[in-house]
Amino acid sequence: MKGIELAAALLVAAPAAAKPRLAVVIDDFGLEYKATPADAEWFGVPWPFTAAVMPESPHSKRAALDAARAGKPVILHFPFDPFQSYKLPAEAADPEDVRKAEAFLAKSLAQVPGAAGLNNHRSEKATKNRPLMAWLMGRLKERGLYFVDSRVSGKTVAYDEARRAGLPAAINDFFLDQGPRSGEAFCRKWLKTAAALARRRGSAVVIGHHYFRSTLDCLNAVLPELEKAGIELVPVSELAGVRPAEARP
Numbered sequence: 001m002k003g004i005e006l007a008a009a010l011l012v013a014a015p016a017a018a019k020p021r022l023a024v025v026i027d028d029f030g031l032e033y034k035a036t037p038a039d040a041e042w043f044g045v046p047w048p049f050t051a052a053v054m055p056e057s058p059h060s061k062r063a064a065l066d067a068a069r070a071g072k073p074v075i076l077h078f079p080f081d082p083f084q085s086y087k088l089p090a091e092a093a094d095p096e097d098v099r100k101a102e103a104f105l106a107k108s109l110a111q112v113p114g115a116a117g118l119n120n121h122r123s124e125k126a127t128k129n130r131p132l133m134a135w136l137m138g139r140l141k142e143r144g145l146y147f148v149d150s151r152v153s154g155k156t157v158a159y160d161e162a163r164r165a166g167l168p169a170a171i172n173d174f175f176l177d178q179g180p181r182s183g184e185a186f187c188r189k190w191l192k193t194a195a196a197l198a199r200r201r202g203s204a205v206v207i208g209h210h211y212f213r214s215t216l217d218c219l220n221a222v223l224p225e226l227e228k229a230g231i232e233l234v235p236v237s238e239l240a241g242v243r244p245a246e247a248r249p
Contacts, residue, residue: 020198022226023170023236024049024219025119025148025207027077029067030060030112036211039063043070045216047223050148050236052077052119052207055108064112073235075117075148076108080126093131101132105139117237119148119172119207120158127158137165146240148172150207170240173197176208177215187218195226203239 026042030053042051043066051067053060054077064074080086084104087094109115118140120127127133127149136158140147146168149159162169174190177183191206198204208215227233 019232021203021232021234027052029063030054030057053112055111060111076112076115077121079121080123088129093135117146124153127156133158133161137162168240168242173204177212184214184218
């Protein structure tokens with residue numbers, strides 16, 4: 001085979017380089033405020049995102065079912081503290097903490113049908129407590145769920161404990177909105193920072209909240225640009241390492 005023909009054959013045989021992947025999680029579905037964009041707007045967008053649904057809301061079940069009908073993966077947006085009080089000893093999980101968390105987890109999953117995984121809502125204290133996080137990851141593994149560490153604290157051990165338990169897991173890299181600092185410019189900055197990280201590292205995870213109109217507008221404007229630039233938008237379950245056959249419908 002001539003040199004030019006060999007080069008052409010090798011080029012054809014070589015696997016295509018993997019695209020950098022970006023996963024978007026949108027938190028707090030089920031909570032609705034006066035200025036919140038309608039769920040129908042969110043669920044009508046063509047780009048993929050994972051809907052994290054809060055329990056304990058009159059709208060939780062409806063939001064989960066509407067998301068699933070729109071083809072958006074659903075996870076439970078689970079709150080520990082400050083919505084519940086835990087002792088959180090450092091040496092071992094407190095039995096009362098475990099009973100409380102177990103009951104609330106079961107109740108919350110019943111309120112968010114079809115949840116294939118879980119990420120934490122706030123829970124800064126709980127996600128720093130290794131014994132309780134080790135317990136949680138064992139329970140999620142038993143239930144066949146994956147975990148996304150929202151990383152609300154730089155001292156979180158939740159992701160480490162998920163990996164230690166052999167649980168499919170991912171961790172948030174950047175929030176796209178943060179209270180009074182939120183806005184389209186803020187969102188664009190961190191979304192493009194995440195895209196740059198995905199190009200360097202291979203993947204990135206971002207989290208936004210469904211009650212910010214600026215976040216929805218930002219994502220609608222920027223995500224098509226990122227796709228054209230070679231970023232692949234994927235469900236967060238893919239970055240957590242969930243195999244397609246293991247993912248729930």
